[in-house]
Amino acid sequence: MCQNVSCVHLPSHSDLPLHTPTAIALGNFDGVHRGHQEVIRTLVAAAPPGCSRSVITFSPHPQTFFSGKARLLLTPEAEKRALLGQYGIEQVIVLPFNSALAQLSPLEFVERILVEQLQAKVLSVGFNFGFGRGRSGTAEDLRTLCAAFGIPVHIVPPYCRGRDRVSSSAIRAALAEGDVVLARELLGRAYTLTGTVVQGEQLGRRLGFPTANVSLPPDKFLPRYGVYACRVTGATLGGEQLGVANIGVRPTVSAQQVTTEVHLLNWQGNLYNQEITLHLEAFLRPEMRFPSLAALQAQIAADCQVAAQLLEQVVSYA
Structure with a gap:
């Protein structure tokens, strides 16, 4: 190859x-x-x-x-x-x-x-x-x-x-619904987001869940806004890592710009200016506005627990 x-x-x-x-x-x-x-x-x-x-x-x-x-x-x-x-x-x-x-x-x-x-x-x-x-x-x-x-x-x-033809249009439709499992079947691999880690507002760090803010190509098609379980690869990660990604505008903190950020479940370190790839494995929930940062913090903890269970099954199956 x-x-x-x-x-x-x-x-x-x-x-x-x-x-x-x-x-x-x-x-x-x-x-x-x-x-x-x-x-x-x-x-x-x-x-x-x-x-x-x-x-x-x-x-x-x-x-x-x-x-x-x-x-x-x-x-x-x-x-x-x-x-x-x-x-x-x-x-x-x-x-x-x-x-x-x-x-x-x-x-x-x-x-x-x-x-x-x-x-x-x-x-x-x-x-x-x-x-x-x-x-x-x-x-x-x-x-x-x-x-x-x-x-x-x-x-x-x-x-x-089955009876349906695999096409780029069908993949776009699946991703628009957050159905990354169907997208994976059509692609033959997980849908990926590759970009460079840049400085963010560090809200995740203040909540106890530090995230890497990923700058993506401007012409990249994004799936439905929400939270995803993902695998993460990159040259400096020392192997594949498990993570929880958020794609969207972060309504709880009244953000307007679309961001893609990922929290790595079992890894700590500096990823600034490094290229990483998110392999989206499961849609956990849509974006939502929480009444307080404490409520958001509790939901992130729950998201991480669910993602860890799902991703362990994916890794074991693979």
């Missing part, structure tokens, strides 16, 4: 070279969920020797381009790149989704991007892949057009959980 994945933005103005010829998986891959993983596995298995195993993705997200509204992501670029590396991808190629790209016909996209620039030798796409002006090209169209250039195209069928 490839852990270090290069990221090339086209047109390339970076010091990172574009490695060609390529074997390419096409799509947005937001979430890198089980369906995306099948597309990538198919690509890795089909890649000829000497080809750089690559993913083409788009920035901004096409929906952002057409709607003009910022789209929060399940996996911002750095997180997505790290995940793709775990599945054998060596290179992420980011195409600027702009008017010029949006106006390319399906044939022009194949000729100019896939053949001329990327020297593609094999492709893998999901069954519902659309490309070219107005998404007029289908996955079958891609196969037909690429055949003229001797490029095989593997079309991966939908990945389903």
Whole structure:
């Protein structure tokens, strides 16, 4: 598996070279969920020797381009790149989704991007892949057009959980309800929040439950506001730790800014300026306003007890 994945933005103005010829998986891959993983596995298995195993993705997200509204992501670029590396991808190629790209016909996209620039030798796409002006090209169209250039195209069928297709939209819906258990099933792993620990107001410390305030990428999709049991990883933690995370605006103290903070159950130390990752395992309760800080303190103690029991079961099962 490839852990270090290069990221090339086209047109390339970076010091990172574009490695060609390529074997390419096409799509947005937001979430890198089980369906995306099948597309990538198919690509890795089909890649000829000497080809750089690559993913083409788009920035901004096409929906952002057409709607003009910022789209929060399940996996911002750095997180997505790290995940793709775990599945054998060596290179992420980011195409600027702009008017010029949006106006390319399906044939022009194949000729100019896939053949001329990327020297593609094999492709893998999901069954519902659309490309070219107005998404007029289908996955079958891609196969037909690429055949003229001797490029095989593997079309991966939908990945389903029961009768329901796994999709980024389904994961977003689950997270909006706080259903991180369902999100885990669809993703194939726990939903994670990765960021740098920054200085907070230290209210948790005054209450006897010190927390690490985690600064997340601004385009990261947050689950339902509330309290979660989580596993916590980081280079300086000396192994995986168990924690209780709060995501939201902390209504008891009349805070307005959305924060993500975590209390580690059995660890003490200084995490300032360190990157940590929260792996959300269970939703404990929604955010709520308490009549006093003493009541909030009692509830945090109860949350920690419940989280410890749940997380011990998760760790034992794993």
